[in-house]
Amino acid sequence: MPAADSPLAGLRVLLTNDDSMQTAKASNADGPGLYELRRALCAAEADVALLLGFTAHEFAAPGSQGDRSDTELPLLLSALGLDEHRAARFLAERPGAAEGEAITDWLFRAPALAIAEARAECERPTWLYQFDWSGTAPGRTGQAYHCIDLPFAFDLLHAEGVTAALGTEPPQDLADAVHGAWVAxxxxxxxxxxWPPYRDGRATMRWHAEPRPERDPLSSVREIWLGATCPPPLGAARRIV
Structure with a gap:
């Protein structure tokens, strides 16, 4: 177990979806969030198991695709810390992208990848996922938006309000698989x-109609954002158990 004065004292299991974020300090100094947590997880005397992930379109907004000028997204990428080369790569690889895609990377995917990378280096048990299944709810068709994974993780597809959020007939087989993995x-x-650990070739579970782990499917996100001139935003994890 971690030392008694460790921030992780008494903790056996940690799950996070990087749901609470704040921007990095102007000085780029570490704050009380992602970077401190990353160091604590790697320095822990015992292996603290970590499962973390995000949805494919966390910050996507209904009708946002194409609803921007030619200058708005490049300006946003610069403000989020990408240099000219990395911003150009983002724009080339995602033609027609909206601002929400950049914020999804910066606010959710890059911080989670930073933690997974650091823990893989020090061989801590870590599992990463991206939830890709998208529902048919009005205004959300084709989007795996923020928190769409939670009814599957808790096996609550028949709960009140789920049909309005996901659309009709979300796949129970997928809920069985996601819920089973969380329970295990x-x-x-x-x-x-x-579901192999992240250190096994950057394995990442892709949750969709046919779930499967893939080797390093987020290489482009990692290479673009973790090499940015500014660090990813600071994130606060949630303790469970």
């Missing part, structure tokens, strides 16, 4: 043999 993680400190 809390119970066994690992989500099961079908």
């Amino acid at each position: 993680f809390v119970r066994d400190l690992a989500p099961g043999a079908a």
Whole structure:
């Protein structure tokens, strides 16, 4: 177990979806969020199991695609810390992208990848996922938006309000798979043999109609954003168990 004075004292399992963020300090100094947590996780005397992830379109807004001028997105990318070369790569690889895609990377995917990368270096048990399934709710068709994964993780597809949020007939098979992996993680400190840890070739579980782990599917996100001139935003994790 971590030392008694450690921020992780008494903690056995940690899950995070990087749901609470704040921008980095102007001085680029570490704050009380992602970077301090990353160091604590790597320095812990015992392995603290970590499962973290995000949806594919966290910050997507209905009708946002194409609703921008030619200058707005480049200005945003610069404000978020990308130099000219990395911003050009983002724009080339995602023609027609809206601002929400950049914010999704900066606010959710890059911080999670930073933690996964650091923990892989020090061989801490870490599992990463991206939730890709998208529903049919009005205004949200084709989007795996913020928190769409939670009814699946808690196996609550028939709960009140879920149909309005996800659309009709969300796949129960997917809920069984996601919920089963979360339960296994809390119970066994690992989500099961079908989901390899991140240190195994940057394995990332892709949750969609046919779930499967993939090797380094977010290489472009990692290379663009973790090499930015500004660090990713600071993130606060949630303790469970």
